[in-house]
Amino acid sequence: MPRAKNILFIMCDQLRWDYLSCYGHPHLKTPNIDRLAQNGVRFTRAYVQSPVCGASRMSFYTGRYVQSHGASWNGFPLKVGEMTLGDYLRPLGMDCALVGKTHMEPDKEGMERLGIDPASIIGVRVAECGFDPYERDDGLHALGPDGRYDPRKPRYNEYLNDKGYAGDNPWHDWANAAEGEGNELASGWAMRHASKPARVQEEDSETPYMTQRAMDFMREHADRPWCLHLSYIKPHWPYIAPAPYNDMYGAKDVIPAVRSEGEKKDPHPVYREFMDYRVSKNFSRDEVREEVIPVYMGLIKQIDDQLGVLFKFMEERGLMQNTLIVFTSDHGDYLGDHWLGEKDLFHEPSVKVPLIVCDPSSKAGGTVCDELVESIDLIPTFLEAIGADPAQQSHRLEGRSLMPFLRGDHPASWRKFVISEYDYSVLPASEKLKLAPKEARLFMICDKRWKYMEAPGFRPMLFDMQGDPQEFNDLGADPAHEEQRARMKAALSAWALRQSQRTTRSEQQILQSRGKSTRKGILIGVWDEAELPDELWSGYLNDTPARNG
């Protein structure tokens, strides 16, 4: 059976699990992604470790829970020393490169403390989350009165300038803005302009640009095995698309919002604060959904079309036959469901993602896996796919390889719960709720039926996803569900007590060292020499030169 030589790890940003035709969207057709699903395994219960870009991605890239790696929000640096995908793959002879977004913030203070030169190869990799940055672009080149959100100058801006799109920030002025009234730009940041065409030619917009860069990479790396993280910023906001994707869909294609009046009655205090955000209030208006969601769909359609281009390119080079391909997203988007915009909380539209894995060795092409899967499962999957044993890294990697599912097997045991976490310490909600940064935390644990959310300082939330698949009825304070809450809380506590930082000794090393210290002369609690074999005294009881010294 052929083993994967390369890995193509495709990520979208803010793509909901249900906005693909293979996941059941009734109007949005994504034939290229669907074809990947037909050849691979489509996971229906794939959850991210945190419903926010930075924290979720750091879990994808480290294979560890957010509580373990600590980079719990956008821009919180991943602490130096945390191992990332590249650290696992490179010693196995595989290059690991990036085209697109990571949301990684380097731990400059830690690097300086350890004397790591940011300009060295190691320094660049530490700063770039373990990737060789073939083309890093976080896709958020925002600018305000306090300056740039991301101080790095993206190469994409130079590309646009070279193409004749003038100005300091063509990312915004052309790729993320439309023609406005009079002499004004219509910024993509104002959602009322969503359906207007971006000022950039489609071929120069971000998704085709990144796809081209991925193909450049593949051309240049024909010889060595590679893992390429192709990480699109879209369909993340600003919600604006170039023609023809700007008006490819219309209000009639928008699926109804999943929301109920009952959700607004005495909501959980944290949920209430998130419903109170501008983005939530705007997405609760039909006018907004009908303007924005068609463009969100157009951006996804564009990704699907570009993946068609990419897959054709790979097919022509024989790369489809020796490349493990993953397609996923870093989190979803409420789009007005549950009276919310953005992501942040743990309803399915936010915390569940599409996940398709297509391995050339697969015997399971076209199957669907309903088991509970986490984003931290990808690194162990990659390791097993290229012939390494992920169990050797189980002291660091907290997920499990999905390869059994790709082989068409079913493991004898599989996880019973998934975990997701959210740190809202920098958000206004934490201030309104008068929480110190350390207090503004949420934990979700769910099985196939029950979803429990622990909010330290507040009551929990609980949903019965079987009896209430739309997650309308919060049973977090319902006396009839005390037992379920206790069960979920106990499982969460057991998870929290795991040894996530014992990363310098493997399980195998520990098993091998059990009880071995006596053989190095540590003879604890012995009364009489006769209690131990003579051999163990060999360092001590010989008639040594010391005798007559």
Add this chain to the structure above:
Amino acid sequence: MPRAKNILFIMCDQLRWDYLSCYGHPHLKTPNIDRLAQNGVRFTRAYVQSPVCGASRMSFYTGRYVQSHGASWNGFPLKVGEMTLGDYLRPLGMDCALVGKTHMEPDKEGMERLGIDPASIIGVRVAECGFDPYERDDGLHALGPDGRYDPRKPRYNEYLNDKGYAGDNPWHDWANAAEGEGNELASGWAMRHASKPARVQEEDSETPYMTQRAMDFMREHADRPWCLHLSYIKPHWPYIAPAPYNDMYGAKDVIPAVRSEGEKKDPHPVYREFMDYRVSKNFSRDEVREEVIPVYMGLIKQIDDQLGVLFKFMEERGLMQNTLIVFTSDHGDYLGDHWLGEKDLFHEPSVKVPLIVCDPSSKAGGTVCDELVESIDLIPTFLEAIGADPAQQSHRLEGRSLMPFLRGDHPASWRKFVISEYDYSVLPASEKLKLAPKEARLFMICDKRWKYMEAPGFRPMLFDMQGDPQEFNDLGADPAHEEQRARMKAALSAWALRQSQRTTRSEQQILQSRGKSTRKGILIGVWDEAELPDELWSGYLNDTPARNG
């Protein structure tokens, strides 16, 4: 009020909290340590983060719980990137040096991954737990059929050779052995020899040697502020002392074992395994206690005498007036209490330590503090003592400064629980209990009355230290104490859910960044430009050159 210029951080190894006269020992007189207590504050509820050398020490040196730093057993490397005492003190202009033991194992793999040269200054500090190793000696130069326990050659062995004590391992053959029968050495590893005098002259034994090295350091560092960790291996086993300390005490001085027949009836499965160890069985015999404990006392007496020498030296140089002095231990020793030897579990003789802190600014000289104190409180105390604000490091340091107690104040709020942890994955008990390395873990949480132990996979243990101060009655399965167990377990769970790895952003930084991203142009969920002040659009809506590009 004078502020401490220097810090002298004295640690003994395996010294029980109650084997000092100031802590109430009826026969062992420790006037020099008592005098420190008379000038400082003596803490009666000081707990270590783990009742085993390596893990406990890594908590002392990092200011973090074992679950946070991950070096949960002897020889498990402290992962590169973890900040240590020296990392906190050096930027404040204070040198940080070591004389004696740390039990630190460097994370060589992590250092190599990050390109840290072990021979560089940074590399040495990373490898030596943040200390400049003025004299590192872990004091365990054991030798067996598989070689040396500690591959490093101690300078102390050279010292002994230079003094005429011959052989490859004079640490054992002279300092830790007595004259045996015929031509044999009587190794200190066999406890039946405990009361025989070690073959070394008292002045050349380990405790005076380390004391001399501390004085050498102080002589050489008269100018710069320093923190010196003077870390004695004694009264840790091998239990053997030079004359006159070998027979200074006798069987009549041995306080009775704290044990009851009831403890052997249906004990907790983990406790049962520890009772089954050789060291436990031997220490359960009166013959053994009467031979070993007097020597254990002699080793403590020697430390007290040496501290008398050291304090006199410091007095003569004015150092007692400008040095914060801490005296403590890394854990205790059962010595037969509860039918156990060694440490490992969470009864008071094992997990509680003496802690005396004497600050030159103190107004609280001679007071006793009964609050719950943890070993991780020392680094914050040091920071505050030299004028820094430990709150600035509260995203890393998990303890609290003890300075209020030293000033004679009482903080408005103080911790309600202490935590200690134990990883027994390398011990035979884990094998007998058929546990994988990840499963062999214990957690203790206690307040001033209740002590609860969580043993994943087994029932918990519970003691009422008020009604049962000798901890004889395990209430872990008693239906009448369900409520107490639930309360303690809930507190343990809350602790376990803390954000211990969010170490790259301080609480202050997070507070300052709350809601600030709009000012860098991240304008989420806006429908109409009018929803936000014009200023926030300043990066976008100007008539830029792009307009006509």
